Amino acid sequence: MRVVIAEDLTLLRDGLTRLLQAFGFDVVEAVDNGPALLPALLGHRPDIAIIDVRLPPTHTDEGLKAAIAARAEIPGLPVLVLSQHVEPLYARELLSDSTGGIGYLLKERISDVEQFVQAVRQVAGGGTAFDPEVVAQLLTRHEPLAALTQRELEVLRHIAEGRSNAAIAARLFITEKVVSKYINNIFSKLGMPPSEDDNRRVLAVLMFLDS
Amino acid sequence: MTSQAWSRGGVTAVVDSLLAVVLAMLNVPVFLLWVIGLLLSPVPVLGVELLTVTTVVVRWRADRERVLAGRVGVLIRRPYSPAPPGAENDSHRQVRWIITDPATWRDVSWLLPGALIGLVLGLIAVAIPLYGLCGVLLLPLWLSLADVWFGYGLFWPTGNTAEAWLALPQGLVILGAGLAVAPLLRTTDVLFAQLFLSPTANAELRLRVAHLTTTRADAIDAQAAELRRIERDLHDGAQARMVSVGMTIGLAERLVRQDPNAALQLLAEARASSTAALVELRQLVRGIHPPVLAERGLEGAVRALAMSLPVRTAVTSDLPGRLETPVESAVYFAVAEALANMGRHSRARAAWVTIYHDGGVLVVEIGDDGVGGADPERGTGLAGITRRLGAFDGTMALASPRGGPTVVTMEVPCVLSSPRI
Numbered sequence: 001m002r003v004v005i006a007e008d009l010t011l012l013r014d015g016l017t018r019l020l021q022a023f024g025f026d027v028v029e030a031v032d033n034g035p036a037l038l039p040a041l042l043g044h045r046p047d048i049a050i051i052d053v054r055l056p057p058t059h060t061d062e063g064l065k066a067a068i069a070a071r072a073e074i075p076g077l078p079v080l081v082l083s084q085h086v087e088p089l090y091a092r093e094l095l096s097d098s099t100g101g102i103g104y105l106l107k108e109r110i111s112d113v114e115q116f117v118q119a120v121r122q123v124a125g126g127g128t129a130f131d132p133e134v135v136a137q138l139l140t141r142h143e144p145l146a147a148l149t150q151r152e153l154e155v156l157r158h159i160a161e162g163r164s165n166a167a168i169a170a171r172l173f174i175t176e177k178v179v180s181k182y183i184n185n186i187f188s189k190l191g192m193p194p195s196e197d198d199n200r201r202v203l204a205v206l207m208f209l210d211s
Numbered sequence: 212m213t214s215q216a217w218s219r220g221g222v223t224a225v226v227d228s229l230l231a232v233v234l235a236m237l238n239v240p241v242f243l244l245w246v247i248g249l250l251l252s253p254v255p256v257l258g259v260e261l262l263t264v265t266t267v268v269v270r271w272r273a274d275r276e277r278v279l280a281g282r283v284g285v286l287i288r289r290p291y292s293p294a295p296p297g298a299e300n301d302s303h304r305q306v307r308w309i310i311t312d313p314a315t316w317r318d319v320s321w322l323l324p325g326a327l328i329g330l331v332l333g334l335i336a337v338a339i340p341l342y343g344l345c346g347v348l349l350l351p352l353w354l355s356l357a358d359v360w361f362g363y364g365l366f367w368p369t370g371n372t373a374e375a376w377l378a379l380p381q382g383l384v385i386l387g388a389g390l391a392v393a394p395l396l397r398t399t400d401v402l403f404a405q406l407f408l409s410p411t412a413n414a415e416l417r418l419r420v421a422h423l424t425t426t427r428a429d430a431i432d433a434q435a436a437e438l439r440r441i442e443r444d445l446h447d448g449a450q451a452r453m454v455s456v457g458m459t460i461g462l463a464e465r466l467v468r469q470d471p472n473a474a475l476q477l478l479a480e481a482r483a484s485s486t487a488a489l490v491e492l493r494q495l496v497r498g499i500h501p502p503v504l505a506e507r508g509l510e511g512a513v514r515a516l517a518m519s520l521p522v523r524t525a526v527t528s529d530l531p532g533r534l535e536t537p538v539e540s541a542v543y544f545a546v547a548e549a550l551a552n553m554g555r556h557s558r559a560r561a562a563w564v565t566i567y568h569d570g571g572v573l574v575v576e577i578g579d580d581g582v583g584g585a586d587p588e589r590g591t592g593l594a595g596i597t598r599r600l601g602a603f604d605g606t607m608a609l610a611s612p613r614g615g616p617t618v619v620t621m622e623v624p625c626v627l628s629s630p631r632i
Contacts, residue, residue: 061506085502089515108489137519
């Protein structure tokens with residue numbers, strides 16, 4: 001699986017490269033600044049890009065902007081965005097084209113290597129992986145998702161964090177069949193017509209972010 | 212101007228004139244009182260008290276004039292220099308503070324000419340409409356007196372009933388003219404008062420320096436307290452956790468040969484500790500300077516803030532560039548504080564934030580549909596906002612009638628930098 005990395009801190013860039021190589025990924029380019037990122041993404045068309053939000057020269061959000069720009073050129077380009085802090089606002093911007101293949105995690109999640117690599121694969125496969133903290137921040141607001149039961153909200157949260165039905169079932173100690181029942185309830189309560197399951201999952205997360 | 216607003220303005224001016232006349236009559240006794248106070252000020256103990264009291268009376272009188280001026284839209288600010296430290300307990304210093312303040316002498320020198328002008332203009336302003344009113348209301352009297360030696364307006368004496376009837380239109384004209392002239396007379400009166408009662412250029416500077424000294428001290432205090440808090444948070448939080456991480460890893464190092472399983476467990480513990488330290492650091496950074504503020508500026512940061520509120524909050528913003536970093540930060544925290552207050556007290560269901568920059572002033576309005584009744588005197592939140600903005604000469608105004616809605620308006624003079632590319 002071909003990967004492009006954008007991270008300005010040498011320590012983290014090299015660490016990330018080594019970590020991914022150890023898990024059999026092929027790191028085709030690792031850039032350390034914003035302007036070099038977009039050409040690298042468009043040139044390599046990687047299977048996944050792992051991008052730090054804040055990059056030189058302005059140290060604001062050029063990583064995020066480059067990711068969004070690249071996805072405008074290559075729709076559905078899988079992008080995993082890393083940051084020292086997470087903002088639901090950014091998550092919404094990333095998802096605004098309503099296609100999958102989006103991850104948004106705190107940098108410290110890398111320390112749980114297994115789970116991080118799983119998130120990378122999840123996003124590369126067109127799924128989503130949102131940091132529990134993004135989800136937690138959104139849950140402080142109650143109004144728009146009021147129609148959902150506590151249990152359904154919990155399931156939606158796991159979907160946003162990028163878990164499969166099987167993983168959700170294992171976490172909540174219920175069967176996969178019950179999970180899909182909950183998911184169907186969520187979809188119908190959020191007014192989503194039956195369609196291809198993956199896309200609906202993304203839309204549900206988007207609605208969650210947008211609410 | 213509609214005729215209704217015009218007549219209301221006239222009536223207000225006449226009422227104010229009446230008030231001005233009454234107040235002007237106070238000027239002479241106030242003046243005499245102050246002169247006596249001044250002459251007696253060398254008398255030990257009693258003299259000082261007397262001068263202080265009489266000066267307070269003079270200033271009260273001048274303040275009434277300033278209020279009256281404000282009612283016709285002429286701003287006269289208080290020019291008095293602030294009391295020097297320790298003046299309350301040191302009678303000598305107190306006398307010097309009063310005597311050396313030029314504003315004291317300007318007040319006193321206004322009292323007599325001010326009384327004359329106020330009296331004359333005030334009486335004219337009251338008399339004209341009153342005479343007009345007489346013409347209208349006392350028409351029956353004019354009619355009955357028509358043949359007797361008596362008169363109104365142009366007809367003096369009135370020769371017959373027809374001329375007596377003419378008192379009505381004359382009265383209306385005179386009343387109208389009186390109401391039209393009264394505001395002009397009021398303005399003339401207060402403009403004359405303004406010559407004496409407003410701060411001189413010197414006094415303006417002195418007031419400005421006093422204001423800057425206060426706000427600077429506030430800002431420095433707040434900054435020092437903030438640094439102290441950060442130091443304490445780091446010391447008790449992230450720093451302590453990193454120490455424990457180091458110890459746990461050291462222990463794991465020693466155990467790794469004899470008891471690999473225990474070492475593994477310790478390493479997992481160390482990792483959990485380092486994650487907790489990062490969480491604390493992140494919260495701390497948010498409190499110092501939120502990263503989203505650095506990345507997106509005020510607008511983006513307020514949007515991000517609004518997304519995390521339980522109350523649905525709409526943000527509209529029209530800022531063509533970025534603000535200076537210190538202003539941006541102060542305004543952001545002021546907005547955050549205002550929104551937090553709203554969340555705590557207002558029971559609002561919807562809120563809005565509007566941000567724009569107009570004529571060199573940044574304006575932020577925060578409104579909600581809650582219960583209202585917010586009082587800046589109660590609680591420290593709103594006072595904190597005022598202090599934060601005060602460091603940049605900014606102001607905050609609060610409109611919060613009982614039953615809502617509440618609107619907080621913040622204004623900070625500042626420049627915008629060109630937008631970043």
